[in-house]
Amino acid sequence: MATIKDVARLAGVSTTTVSHVLNETRFVSEDAKARVMQAVAALNYVPNTVARSLKGGSSRVLGMLVTDTNNPFYADLIQWVDRVAYRHGYNLMLCNTQGNADRARDYLAMLAQRRVDGMLLMSSDTQQETMADLSERLAMPAVVMDSAPAEAGYDRILDDSEMGGELAVTHLIEQGHQRIGLLAGPLSKRNSQSRLSGYRHALTKAGLAADDNWVCSDELSFEGGYRAMHALLARQQQLTAVFASNDLMAMGAMRALMEAGLRVPEDVSVVGYDDIPAARYCNPPLTTVRQPMEALAEQALSMLLDRIREPSLPGRQVVLPPALVGRDSVAPVN
Known part of the structure; x- marks a missing residue:
């Protein structure tokens, strides 16, 4: 098994220089750094992280x-x-x-x-x-x-969850929707509170009432979205759009809408949050807010x-x- 001395010998540098390159602890010229990394690759060198932790206090x-x-x-x-x-x-x-x-x-x-x-x-x-x-x-x-x-x-x-909530609801308003529901996550969570604030802010800017009767809170899960959507439909049968606090809730909501005989997006538009990989593959593909x-x-x-x-x-x-x-x-x- 190759040692740090073998790497230093092949690269034509000191063992200290090899250590600085691997640990990024001090400036090393690009030429020397390249020679060290080439030697590491050629020798299949694997640093001894246990010894390095004991000696230098770093476990990597x-x-x-x-x-x-x-x-x-x-x-x-x-x-x-x-x-x-x-x-x-x-x-x-x-x-x-x-x-x-x-x-x-x-x-x-x-x-x-x-x-x-x-x-x-x-x-x-x-x-x-x-x-x-x-x-x-x-x-x-x-x-x-x-x-x-x-x-x-x-x-x-x-x-910026507040900005994300506002983006989602503004998009719905731009499509002509005014009766917009919110499927909020647990309001004990700050992100859920922020997305609720964004929802309210978008409605207020558009001159629409931000009524809490259009908000249902549940778990940030398929089941939570499913339950919240059924609860919201029982209260607001005239809604035309819904914003869900994450994509899992949005997908659960789409299932609940289908069971209620409503089509997405022809009868009710749906927006989620997170842009998880499954969002582009559900039916229909989900409009959502992407976190970077x-x-x-x-x-x-x-x-x-x-x-x-x-x-x-x-x-x-x-x-x-x-x-x-x-x-x-x-x-x-x-």
Whole structure:
């Protein structure tokens, strides 16, 4: 098995230079860097991360907490984060909290014991009592990839959910719709509240009443959308369009509409949120609001690596704008 000395000998540099290239700890000329990487490839050199962790305090491992890996949005995001982490020479340790705050705390303690270099938090259950004591209990860099409270003191990267909700409803209004329902996620979640605010703002700007009788809240799932759509139809039989707080809810709603004898989009137009892969393949393909998945992964890793290198940096917040993706589930009002 090749050693770091073998790489240095083949590249014609010192072992220190090889270390700086692999760990990105100091400037190395492009020529020397290229020779080192060529030698690494030629020798199939694999760094000893355990020894490197003991010697330099770096495990080259990042932790990631998510609420539910069964949600296609999280599954897609995890793939992007893993690609970016791998490109930077890090492995990703994934922890699925399954929506359980106690489990989230246990995973956070385990990650600290494993000496991961930093962690990414995308878990709404850490936003309640867990977040309040994390800053005192954890001695590692962290970036929150959703709407954690600002007082938690972490670097945060957020989707502009209010803007996304406004984009969705404005698109429906532009198609002539005025009787627009909202299938909201749990209103204890900040993203659900923000999308509700965007819904109201779009209606108000268009001179339409923002009436809470047109809003039904349920889980961010197929079943939640299905139940919420049936509940909304029971109250508002004259609706012509609906905005769902995520794509899973939108697909559940489409099923409920079909069972009620209503066609999408001829009778009721539907807009979702997230642009999960299945959105383009459902029938009809779903108009939705896309979160910039690749940019989210890139920005989160960049912020975390900055924090690992410079722990004393002031806390930062980056908000990424969403974009509307028009497909066939929306039509002009009939």
